[in-house]
Amino acid sequence: MVNLADVARQAHVSKMTVSRVINHPNQVSDEVRDLVNQAIKAVGYQPNRIAKALVNQQNYVIQFIVLEDIATVEPNYAILLLEIAEVLNQKGYTLEISTILEPNSHVDGLIVSGWRDSDLERLSAINVPMVLYGQAPTWYDLPYVDVNNRMGTSLATTHLIEAGYKKVIYIGMTMALPFVWEREQGYLETMAKHHLVSRTYDVSNHSHDAEKLIQNIIAHLPKNTGIVCATDRIALGVVRALKAQSQIPENYGVVGFDGVFIDQITSPKLTTIKQPFRQLANTLVSNLLNQLHHSELKMELIQPRLVKRDSTRQV
Amino acid sequence: MVNLADVARQAHVSKMTVSRVINHPNQVSDEVRDLVNQAIKAVGYQPNRIAKALVNQQNYVIQFIVLEDIATVEPNYAILLLEIAEVLNQKGYTLEISTILEPNSHVDGLIVSGWRDSDLERLSAINVPMVLYGQAPTWYDLPYVDVNNRMGTSLATTHLIEAGYKKVIYIGMTMALPFVWEREQGYLETMAKHHLVSRTYDVSNHSHDAEKLIQNIIAHLPKNTGIVCATDRIALGVVRALKAQSQIPENYGVVGFDGVFIDQITSPKLTTIKQPFRQLANTLVSNLLNQLHHSELKMELIQPRLVKRDSTRQV
DNA sequence: TTGTAGGCGTTATCAG
DNA sequence: CTGATAACGCCTACAA
Numbered sequence: 001m002v003n004l005a006d007v008a009r010q011a012h013v014s015k016m017t018v019s020r021v022i023n024h025p026n027q028v029s030d031e032v033r034d035l036v037n038q039a040i041k042a043v044g045y046q047p048n049r050i051a052k053a054l055v056n057q058q059n060y061v062i063q064f065i066v067l068e069d070i071a072t073v074e075p076n077y078a079i080l081l082l083e084i085a086e087v088l089n090q091k092g093y094t095l096e097i098s099t100i101l102e103p104n105s106h107v108d109g110l111i112v113s114g115w116r117d118s119d120l121e122r123l124s125a126i127n128v129p130m131v132l133y134g135q136a137p138t139w140y141d142l143p144y145v146d147v148n149n150r151m152g153t154s155l156a157t158t159h160l161i162e163a164g165y166k167k168v169i170y171i172g173m174t175m176a177l178p179f180v181w182e183r184e185q186g187y188l189e190t191m192a193k194h195h196l197v198s199r200t201y202d203v204s205n206h207s208h209d210a211e212k213l214i215q216n217i218i219a220h221l222p223k224n225t226g227i228v229c230a231t232d233r234i235a236l237g238v239v240r241a242l243k244a245q246s247q248i249p250e251n252y253g254v255v256g257f258d259g260v261f262i263d264q265i266t267s268p269k270l271t272t273i274k275q276p277f278r279q280l281a282n283t284l285v286s287n288l289l290n291q292l293h294h295s296e297l298k299m300e301l302i303q304p305r306l307v308k309r310d311s312t313r314q315v
Numbered sequence: 316m317v318n319l320a321d322v323a324r325q326a327h328v329s330k331m332t333v334s335r336v337i338n339h340p341n342q343v344s345d346e347v348r349d350l351v352n353q354a355i356k357a358v359g360y361q362p363n364r365i366a367k368a369l370v371n372q373q374n375y376v377i378q379f380i381v382l383e384d385i386a387t388v389e390p391n392y393a394i395l396l397l398e399i400a401e402v403l404n405q406k407g408y409t410l411e412i413s414t415i416l417e418p419n420s421h422v423d424g425l426i427v428s429g430w431r432d433s434d435l436e437r438l439s440a441i442n443v444p445m446v447l448y449g450q451a452p453t454w455y456d457l458p459y460v461d462v463n464n465r466m467g468t469s470l471a472t473t474h475l476i477e478a479g480y481k482k483v484i485y486i487g488m489t490m491a492l493p494f495v496w497e498r499e500q501g502y503l504e505t506m507a508k509h510h511l512v513s514r515t516y517d518v519s520n521h522s523h524d525a526e527k528l529i530q531n532i533i534a535h536l537p538k539n540t541g542i543v544c545a546t547d548r549i550a551l552g553v554v555r556a557l558k559a560q561s562q563i564p565e566n567y568g569v570v571g572f573d574g575v576f577i578d579q580i581t582s583p584k585l586t587t588i589k590q591p592f593r594q595l596a597n598t599l600v601s602n603l604l605n606q607l608h609h610s611e612l613k614m615e616l617i618q619p620r621l622v623k624r625d626s627t628r629q630v
Numbered sequence: 631t632t633g634t635a636g637g638c639g640t641t642a643t644c645a646g
Numbered sequence: 647c648t649g650a651t652a653a654c655g656c657c658t659a660c661a662a
Binding site for chain 4: 316318319330331335338363366367368369370371
């Protein structure tokens with residue numbers, strides 16, 4: 001393993017000078033800097049993270065904690081994880097993945113996802129810098145990053161109204177999670193703003209349940225109805241139930257939420273509210289690193305995007 | 316941060332004795348060992364990974380490299396990743412995720428996934444212990460772990476035959492990847508063994524293409540046909556095309572492959588060949604660690620499982 | 631069985 | 647602007 005000493009020898013300077021060229025280049029004279037840089041290339045030097053970590057009392061490790069059962073949580077994670085890993089790697093950090101909350105470890109920061117309200121107490125007791133994925137109640141004062149769920153369903157509702165669907169209903173989830181509430185509110189507010197009568201239904205977040213719901217209520221669903229769904233999974237069931245009569249998008253318009261994977265495999269392809277995972281990952285990471293370096297606590301909401309596809313009329 | 320010295324002071328012994336109690340307990344007298352263990356608990360000592368890594372010239376970091384475009388590769392990864400992370404964490408290793416092949420890094424081992432034939436040359440030039448996810452040509456001598464793809468489609472084919480479907484066809488993929496070939500072979504061999512005439516089609520790995528294929532050939536598809544699909548994604552399209560006439564599983568039987576997520580959201584639910592991800596993760600990790608510790612190179616094939624659900628007749 | 635010295639590769643600090 | 651020294655926390659090698 002080639003180290004600082006090797007470079008120093010090659011460049012006929014001390015180890016410290018080499019170290020400075022790397023970490024504080026402007027404290028070194030131009031000539032020496034060039035000399036050292038050449039030497040670095042010549043011997044193929046790469047800094048040793050471990051040694052650096054030891055002396056700096058930092059691990060350069062960020063832990064991504066998944067508190068919910070992955071198997072049920074579908075594809076979202078893979079993509080978010082990869083994005084975060086990439087951003088972190090670029091900044092010299094390592095992403096460690098964990099499924100348990102074990103604060104004793106040597107990590108510099110935590111990104112916590114899939115938490116429930118009941119985890120919040122425990123979370124706020126841990127004194128490692130952290131950022132939550134998902135909007136948390138403000139009284140815990142825990143920094144979070146989330147997509148603006150309310151804006152998302154608002155976008156969806158507006159789109160359906162503008163596309164000319166006379167009636168617009170909402171199919172939400174039975175889970176008691178903040179984002180579930182936010183998504184419903186986005187629909188309700190937008191309907192109110194347009195002086196329209198709102199109507200909501202709740203199902204578990206499974207396509208088959210949504211499918212059944214539609215079959216049950218189809219008799220009462222007038223043609224020219226728009227359906228805002230709390231998730232793509234629900235939308236999938238709705239589309240399937242409606243597909244038989246191939247009435248999409250003429251008689252029924254369907255909008256999903258999430259924009260990961262499922263939206264692509266439905267037929268017709270889903271109009272959906274897309275979570276901007278790349279941006280989410282970037283924000284999550286920079287939020288956390290800002291805490292590490294400047295100790296700012298921030299709550300951030302990212303804007304989602306409406307992706308128009310074939311399950312709604314083109315306006 | 317509490318360290319060896321703190322424990323030593325507390326127990327009135329030297330740092331080395333404490334270190335020995337942790338790493339070579341049988342080199343220490345019983346009394347001293349108990350004393351030290353108490354002290355460790357008392358002060359809440361946790362070994363510092365970083366320092367250990369520095370002196371041992373190990374990072375305890377395993378890199379998981381994803382060489383293909385994640386967005387297109389669907390949910391499989393999230394679950395595999397989490398499983399691997401868990402296993403590794405238990406053994407004191409950290410999982411680092413990366414999307415680029417950059418061998419210069421300070422990692423102890425590599426788990427490589429999503430590679431193509433063209434990556435193999437480069438891969439075998441890297442002299443860091445590694446294990447591939449996916450069966451590789453033997454002449455590269457690269458250790459790999461994979462599900463037994465051939466056995467998988469064989470299981471699927473046998474199931475359809477035993478369920479009494481008269482004709483059994485195969486819908487494969489156009490990609491020139493080893494596992495694609497293996498899956499097709501599993502079908503062909505099994506058909507031959509039963510003295511049945513085989514018939515294969517190829518589509519890209521998208522549900523919509525599979526759907527179109529079925530629509531095109533449905534006229535030539537006699538009732539009582541079984542369809543072995545190379546992936547759940549393809550099966551999804553097939554099921555959708557056949558659903559209209561709701562002829563599943565009476566007139567047509569469909570079996571998918573992978574058993575992650577998609578199989579759950581089809582209607583009817585898919586009979587499929589399930590990749591045992593937990594076991595895959597365990598094998599991947601132990602294969603790699605065996606290389607690190609005992610430098611054994613191994614190629615391992617894991618048996619998949621047939622999960623019978625509603626897209627085939629019950630036997 | 632236990633302890634001492636030295637070093638892993640890096641950087642902060644202080645002296646020149 | 648540059649260099650020597652000590653330290654981060656741990657472990658191997660050797661000594662007692």
